[in-house]
Amino acid sequence: MASPPLVVPALKKHTATVIMAHGLGDTGAGWMSLAQNWRRRDKFSEVSFIFPNAPTIPITVNSGMRMPGWYDFAKLGGGVKLEEFLRTQDEPGILGSRDYFNSIIKEEVDKGVKPSRIVLGGFSQGGAMALFTGITNTQKIGGIFGLSCYLPLSDRIKDFIPEDCPNKQTPIFMGHGTADVILQCDFGKKSADYLKELGHDVKFRTYPELEHTADIEEIEDLEKFLQKVVPPEGGGGGL
Numbered sequence: 001m002a003s004p005p006l007v008v009p010a011l012k013k014h015t016a017t018v019i020m021a022h023g024l025g026d027t028g029a030g031w032m033s034l035a036q037n038w039r040r041r042d043k044f045s046e047v048s049f050i051f052p053n054a055p056t057i058p059i060t061v062n063s064g065m066r067m068p069g070w071y072d073f074a075k076l077g078g079g080v081k082l083e084e085f086l087r088t089q090d091e092p093g094i095l096g097s098r099d100y101f102n103s104i105i106k107e108e109v110d111k112g113v114k115p116s117r118i119v120l121g122g123f124s125q126g127g128a129m130a131l132f133t134g135i136t137n138t139q140k141i142g143g144i145f146g147l148s149c150y151l152p153l154s155d156r157i158k159d160f161i162p163e164d165c166p167n168k169q170t171p172i173f174m175g176h177g178t179a180d181v182i183l184q185c186d187f188g189k190k191s192a193d194y195l196k197e198l199g200h201d202v203k204f205r206t207y208p209e210l211e212h213t214a215d216i217e218e219i220e221d222l223e224k225f226l227q228k229v230v231p232p233e234g235g236g237g238g239l
Contacts, residue, residue, distance in 0.1 A: 002056075002068075003027075005104065008035040008049040015046040016117040016142070016230040017108045019101065021054075021126025023148075025067045028053045031123065034219070043223070046232055048113075050104060054126075057093070070097040070129045071152075082187055086155050094132060094152050101133040105141070117230055121145035121173075121222075123214065124183060128152045131172070131191070132160075135200065140166040143229030145173040145222060147214050148183055151191035157198075165199075172202040173225040175218045177210025 006028040010016075020031050028051030035049035054068040061073045071093025075085050101120065108118055118141045122130040127149030134144035135157070144167070151157065172195065176188035185206060192204035203225075207218055 003053040006051040010048045011045040014048050015233045017048045017113050018119045019050045021052055021122030021129050023124030023126050024069050070125050097129050098133045115139040116142045119143040123147045124149055135167050136160040137167055138162050143171050147175050148212055150187040154194055168199050169201055171229055174204045177207045179209050180212045182212035
């Protein structure tokens with residue numbers, strides 16, 4: 001069982017929620033500084049930030065070592081071709097994590113947050129889950145973002161997208177470092193291109209020489225994205 005999500009609550013009336021999923025081997029605490037930095041700068045005062053924790057599971061690519069992960073990886077790294085990577089995906093794990101993220105979204109809606117004011121995002125494996133969960137959601141949410149990631153189950157994604165495709169026009173931001181050797185930039189680029197082919201509203205940006213991490217420029221771009229998709233609604237509160 002995973003630990004409960006970490007939450008940075010809204011400072012004013014709670015009108016929006018951003019869910020940020022960590023990558024393989026990390027925890028929700030690894031990304032809390034993102035919200036804390038915005039808090040210090042009086043940003044997103046109406047937004048509650050949720051940082052879920054993945055369960056600890058065996059990871060095949062790491063010789064079965066147990067670590068926090070949203071699903072298993074059998075192949076990973078710079079020498080892996082995309083086609084090979086897609087053939088070895090942990091579909092049960094991906095679908096299980098999708099259900100978990102959907103439960104978090106439901107909890108926020110039950111609290112009174114409009115689905116259109118909920119943003120789902122993440123880094124690496126967490127970003128992959130955000131893309132998959134977001135575009136397959138049965139409700140239209142406010143935005144989706146994925147940093148240094150790719151679209152899981154892209155070879156059969158149409159089987160999971162609702163017939164009315166409620167998130168076809170939901171804004172998606174993807175960022176990827178060109179020097180990433182863990183999840184190659186090409187994986188992200190091809191995922192973004194495929195999502196565009198499916199009619200999704202995707203902005204994909206690369207960051208020269210950036211490895212498998214995020215930098216100030218990428219976080220600034222993410223901030224601008226959030227400003228657009230969850231602007232203040234409750235009267236007051238700066239962005």
